[in-house]
Amino acid sequence: xxxxxRLKAATIFLILGVMxxxxxxxxxxxxxxxxxxxxVIPGGMGFGSAEKxxxxxxxxxxxxxxxxxxxxxxxxxxxxxxxxxxxxxxQHLFDMLYLYDHVDENLRSHDDRYPTAxxxxxxxxxxxxxxxxxxxxxxxxxxxxxxxxEKIIRLLEKDDERPVWFCVWGGSGDxxxxxxxxxxxxxxxxxxxxxxKVRIYMIGFQDxxxxxxxxxxxxxxxxxxxxxxxxxxNNAPGSDKALSDLQWINKHIRKGHGLLGALYPESxxxxxxxGVWEGDSxxxxxxxxxxRGLNNPEKPNQESWGGRFIQPxxxxxxxxxxPDGSIAVSKWxxxxxxxxANRADRMLP
Numbered sequence: 001x002x003x004x005x006r007l008k009a010a011t012i013f014l015i016l017g018v019m020x021x022x023x024x025x026x027x028x029x030x031x032x033x034x035x036x037x038x039x040v041i042p043g044g045m046g047f048g049s050a051e052k053x054x055x056x057x058x059x060x061x062x063x064x065x066x067x068x069x070x071x072x073x074x075x076x077x078x079x080x081x082x083x084x085x086x087x088x089x090x091q092h093l094f095d096m097l098y099l100y101d102h103v104d105e106n107l108r109s110h111d112d113r114y115p116t117a118x119x120x121x122x123x124x125x126x127x128x129x130x131x132x133x134x135x136x137x138x139x140x141x142x143x144x145x146x147x148x149x150e151k152i153i154r155l156l157e158k159d160d161e162r163p164v165w166f167c168v169w170g171g172s173g174d175x176x177x178x179x180x181x182x183x184x185x186x187x188x189x190x191x192x193x194x195x196x197k198v199r200i201y202m203i204g205f206q207d208x209x210x211x212x213x214x215x216x217x218x219x220x221x222x223x224x225x226x227x228x229x230x231x232x233x234n235n236a237p238g239s240d241k242a243l244s245d246l247q248w249i250n251k252h253i254r255k256g257h258g259l260l261g262a263l264y265p266e267s268x269x270x271x272x273x274x275g276v277w278e279g280d281s282x283x284x285x286x287x288x289x290x291x292r293g294l295n296n297p298e299k300p301n302q303e304s305w306g307g308r309f310i311q312p313x314x315x316x317x318x319x320x321x322x323p324d325g326s327i328a329v330s331k332w333x334x335x336x337x338x339x340x341a342n343r344a345d346r347m348l349p
Contacts, residue, residue, distance in 0.1 A: 027165050027287045027297070029072040030152070031065060033058050033280070034082030034132070034170025034206070038095045038263055043084065044270035054083035056265035058169055059096070061280040063253070063264050066100050067343040068284065070113040071291045074120060075155055078148045080127040080170035081207075088127040097121055099260045103347040106258075110346045125151045127174040136208035139173040140180045152178035156194045163221075165297075167283035168202040168210075175200070176209035179217065195220055199297070201283040201306065203229050218316040223300050228307040228321040229282045231329025233268075234275030239330040243337045244276035252341040261344055282306035282329050285336060305332045 036054035043053045079090040101117035108114045125148040131139050152175055155164060166175055179198070183191045200222040202210055214222060230236055234244045242248065246266055253264045268277025286306025289295055295302040300309035300319040307328040309319035322328050 030076035050085040055269045057268040057277040061278045070111040081132040131173040136212040148174035149177040165199045169280035173209040231326035236330040246274035
């Protein structure tokens, strides 16, 4: 018997509770990334200008993310403070989209839901520089608005009650500033209504704004991965390195897959250990596996490609790493990498 895949997918999402009155809905996603130049020099090299020396894992993660944009409603790409110079520069994201522009037509030949590079450029926003490692008093408050924080406010005020997932790879200051301003300009009921739309998956704490968000908004849905994300690392304990080493990357991503694949960095921060170091990717892989019906994203205690989490305090909607550790992510390596390779092949003519 032949099963209509669209009917099957709709059934899955109905079970997951992510159907809306308007029908099938893809996750609304905003990426907040401390994004370096696309020709980033891994910081561990020990040389190069401050602006270019950084952790190249964000470039790795962004290339993977762009291959999944057909599964999401991408609402924003935000440049947050990054590199040794502690700057935010959305031009770096524009440079990445220039590379995406060389393959997006090929991607749409497989799925017309892939956005154009032009569409993504209109949703690329500038965050504040100089926030990395700073206390919250220096990050949020009067006079600390940014293009990104203002765009976030407009996004959350849209007449659309679907949740917005903020995948925080870098600092969370622009999001914190937006919620601070909302709380100061809206009454309590409107503030709470907006807070209920926010979903955060945060990779550690890079400045004081992350803790402030948790302390200020106990009802805020927030996943904080402080160590489990390391399951994406090539050398994660118990993982199959043959599925993520430089040889695998060269074969499936870097060689023969166009400009976008070619720019996938050989390593993360330390060039002497090449391969996959995408510590930020679990933030959206958590949603990718939900799209496939593996997990309900509203229930972080379930297993997912982005890990598994616990809620230490039932009075707060805050979730932290499950005791399984990095295995909660690395256990899915074969499925994750096979899917990555298949999507990379879509970049080919």
